[in-house]
Amino acid sequence: MATKKRGKSVFRSINDWLHLWLGLTSGIIVVIVSVTGCIYAFQHELSDLTQPYQHVKAEAKPYLLPSELKAIAAKEAFGPQGDTGTNRITGVSYRTAERSAIAAFMDKENGYTTIYLNPYNGDVLKTKILKRDFFRIILEGHFNLWLPRKIGQPxxxxxxxxxxxxxxTGLIMWWPKKWNKANRKKSFSIKWSAGKKRVNYDLHNVLGFYSLALALVLGLTGLVWGFQWFSKSYYWALTGGKTLPKFEKPVSDTTLTRPALQLTPEDRLYASIRKEHPVITGSIQFQFAYLPKDPYTVIYNPDPGTYYRRQFRYFDQSTLQEMKGGGLYGRTFEQASTGEKVYRMNYDIHVGAIAGLPGKILAFFVSLICASLPITGFYVWWGRKKKKSLKKPELKPQKKIAARVAASF
Incomplete structure (x- = not known):
């Protein structure tokens, strides 16, 4: 007795329908985000190769003080009048012995601008408008498709x-109905000797499977910046139900008076921090206090290639007493819980930097595969659609009989 051939289940039909139409609607976004992610993964390495102002010759003498670098940068940025309070240098960053120092300010026309300086003698090496920087342009595409942030980021x-x-949904579609030898070979390997359509199908199907786990990691870590609800839920899950602390900056006590000393407050703060870190292995950034309630901010990062070990510290501008602030980053990485450590690693996991150069290379190829999936998937759909349109409509039984009779004469 012949058995009736079973079709797709309702669940599988809905899954396939979602995969098709969600893929068609989001494909161009995924391609742009993935390609820009490929490029940005090597931002540090490419910057070192193409931007000579990132480097200086290491010298056996101390760096210039923050007030000295600020004065030089202000003259470069604003002319002879220098830092007036209205036009102001917002901060100075010190890096390792063979790297330039960086001063930053907000330009009314060009926005955030950086000045690269020789930390030993104050020579100006480069003034860079960030919005014109190649990697900033790539990052803007990755984060908001070069649209206004309020529109592009969501x-x-x-x-x-x-x-x-x-x-x-792709994993569900890929999953073989039977795990026999033929299906295993079809699911895990690309048949390069087949026609173009089959090779394209295999590229979509097989590469999608092999990249699935890491593609999920890239996608989920990216969503931490995409949605606040996801970021809070992610932190809640990692820490066993804790609430994500707000990143807050404390307020200086305006009732206290500043002692009259020869060194400026930022220079005294710099001297204190350098006692704690006599050798800079990563970077130390000093953000100046201009408004009465602004604290001085010190951002210490012991590693030059990653960000998860950064610590944000705040100091009262009158007394230089340390104050609490910085949320999750207000303490050292070692003091954080396991879940908090994973959350702090989010950016470095996202770009692969957590595993060094091999991790970045891996993130590059996974992003490249992610960029290819909407393209190969579109051609799978287009090929099937074209095949259906070329298929002759089936004749009704009466017309079939008439056709046979006409053919017999």
């Missing part, structure tokens, strides 16, 4: 959320 976040769903 669009990107939604596209990545859809991409995460696509990875799950």
């Amino acid at each position: 669009v990107v976040a939604t596209g990545i959320l859809i991409f995460v769903i696509l990875l799950i």
Whole structure:
């Protein structure tokens, strides 16, 4: 007795429908975000190769003080009048012995601008408008598709959320009905000797499977910046139900008077911090206090290639007493819980830097595969659609009989 051939289940039909139409609607977003992510993964390495002002010759003498670098940068940025309080240098960053120092300010026309200085003699090496920097342009595309942030960032976040769903629905579509030898070979290998359509299908199907786990990591870590609800939920899950602390900057006590000493407050603070860190292995950034309630901010990062070990510290501008602030980053990485450590690693996991150069290379290739999936998936859909349109409509039984009779004459 012949058995009736079973079709797709309702669940599988809905899953396939979602995979198709969600993929078509989000494809261009995924391609742009993935390609820009490929490029940005090597931002540090490419900057070192193409930007000579990042480097200086290490000298056996101390760096210039923050007030000295600020004065030089202010003259470069604002002319002879220097830092007036209205036009002001916002901070100075010191890096390792063979790297330049960086001063920053907000330009009325060009926005955030950096000045690279020789930390030993104050020579100006480069003034860079950040919005014109190649990697800033790439990052703007990655984060908001070069649209205004209020529009582009939610669009990107939604596209990545859809991409995460696509990875799950794609795995369901990939899963073989039977784990026999033929299906295993079809699911895990690309048949390069086949036609273009089959190779394209295999590229979509097989590469999608092999990159699935890491693609999910990239997508989920990216969503931490995309949605506040996801960021808080992610932290809650990692820490066993804790609430994500707010990143707050404390307020200086305006009732206290500043002692009259020869060194400026930022220079005294610099001397104190350098006693704690006599050798800079990563970077130390000093953000100046201009408004009466502003504290001085010190951001210490012991590692030059990652960010998860950064610590934000705040000091009263009158007494230089340390104050609490900085949320999750207000203490050292070693003092954080396991869940907090994973959360702090989010950026470095996202770009692969957590595993050094091999991790970045891996993130590059996974991002490249992610960029290819919407393209190969589109051609799978287009090929099937074209095949259906070329297929002749089936004749009704009466017309079939008439056709046979006509053919017999």
